[in-house]
Amino acid sequence: MSRQLTQRGEERKAQLVAYAIEAFARDGYHSTSVADIVDGVGVGKGVFYWYFSxxxxLFVEILRTSxxxxxxxQQREIHGIEDPLExxxxxxxxAVHWLAENNDxxxxxxxxxxxxxxxxxxQKGQKVLVEDARSHLEEALAQGRIPARDPEALALAMLAVANQLTHVYIAERGEDPDMVADLVADFCRGGLGLALDHS
Amino acid sequence: MSRQLTQRGEERKAQLVAYAIEAFARDGYHSTSVADIVDGVGVGKGVFYWYFSxxxxLFVEILRTSxxxxxxxQQREIHGIEDPLExxxxxxxxAVHWLAENNDxxxxxxxxxxxxxxxxxxQKGQKVLVEDARSHLEEALAQGRIPARDPEALALAMLAVANQLTHVYIAERGEDPDMVADLVADFCRGGLGLALDHS
DNA sequence: AATCAACTTGACCAGACGGTCAAGTTGATT
DNA sequence: AATCAACTTGACCGTCTGGTCAAGTTGATT
Incomplete structure (x- = not known):
């Protein structure tokens, strides 16, 4: 779309996005109609099509920004850390914390x-995450700290574990994110071929 | 539904299920209308509602039988094996092989x-798989062969890895299922806390 | 006060959807 | 040949959908 928006416009757009995320997550993308969204925000239907074509x-925009x-x-948390495994x-x-805090x-x-x-x-977004992980893995590999295995497969596997355990333990059961992060990190460390840390 | 079906009826129903699986997998559940399904099979709309309410x-039935x-x-493959880790x-x-062969x-x-x-x-179906894995894990745990960790979390993590790697490597890239099974099994063995087998 | 782009309204549209049903066909059983 | 449950047809229905648009409002700029 891309329009010149005033502040009022930016706020309205953000309002629509926020409500849409909530409704999509609650009722599903297909079951949430454009009418539902504009009704939820309390505006006319034309407003929606002023901001989104x-x-x-709209959904793709939500995915991209997410x-x-x-x-x-992730970048912020690992900034300045030397050790690739760390x-x-x-x-x-x-990742676990972000997923926990942004369940929708x-x-x-x-x-x-x-x-x-x-x-x-x-896939475009996931590729970036996998590339990030891959580069750390390759560094660790070059240092001889993990056994040689396809770094991409390892990255994908770790992402899958993080998603799944976050889903079940946090979204479904409301467990503590820190505990789940430990669980995921533990499993993945082992999966990478590292000894378990029993300290 | 549950009706008394003749052989002809059973065949028609199987025909509908087979086409529906194909269409749902190709175009998505929501984008596939009942009209699409009956047109694909070449019958009138009433036929669909004779076999499914x-x-x-229909979709739930597909999920259950799958x-x-x-x-x-899985049960067939592990039948008679003594060692829980095996x-x-x-x-x-x-699981990997089944997922590979039944991509739809x-x-x-x-x-x-x-x-x-x-x-x-x-969830009902997944619970069964997780319970199966859990019982093997607990046996291995009792034998002191893996470090103590929540068996359910381990089971869920393994399932996630199998799903994800099968998706990417087999469904998207057409790699060899045996190679992917190795990949998954390797990662999971490590995740369980076992040393990697470098033989 | 005039102008104009930004914004908002809600009736309206064409088409698709899941589901119904009265009517007709098939084929095994008696 | 008569019967009847199993099966099939496709027109039809009410509802909802994403999307359009002519008309009107707002508020900053000149």
């Missing part, structure tokens, strides 16, 4: 992964 | 996981 475009936000958090550990924890967005990303229309948008 | 019911089928395969290893491999069903299960309407049906 379609329901699909993935960007998660990566930003970067991975902190990256995993950052986690659901939307998970949904989008399995929808042909949005799969490519998701 | 709704589109939703999950049952996957478990059956049962886990073989169970992982059976893998997509549908993955989709259903994130849809409120079908999440409970999925």
């Amino acid at each position: 379609s329901k699909e475009e 993935q960007r936000d998660m990566r930003r958090r 970067r991975i550990d902190l990256g995993i924890r950052a 967005l986690r659901r939307l990303i998970e949904f989008a992964r399995n929808e042909a229309t949005f799969a490519t948008a998701i | 709704s589109k939703e019911e 999950q049952r089928d996957m478990r059956r395969r 049962r886990i290893d073989l169970g992982i491999r059976a 069903l893998r997509r549908l299960i993955e989709f259903a996981r994130n849809e409120a309407t079908f999440a409970t049906a999925i």
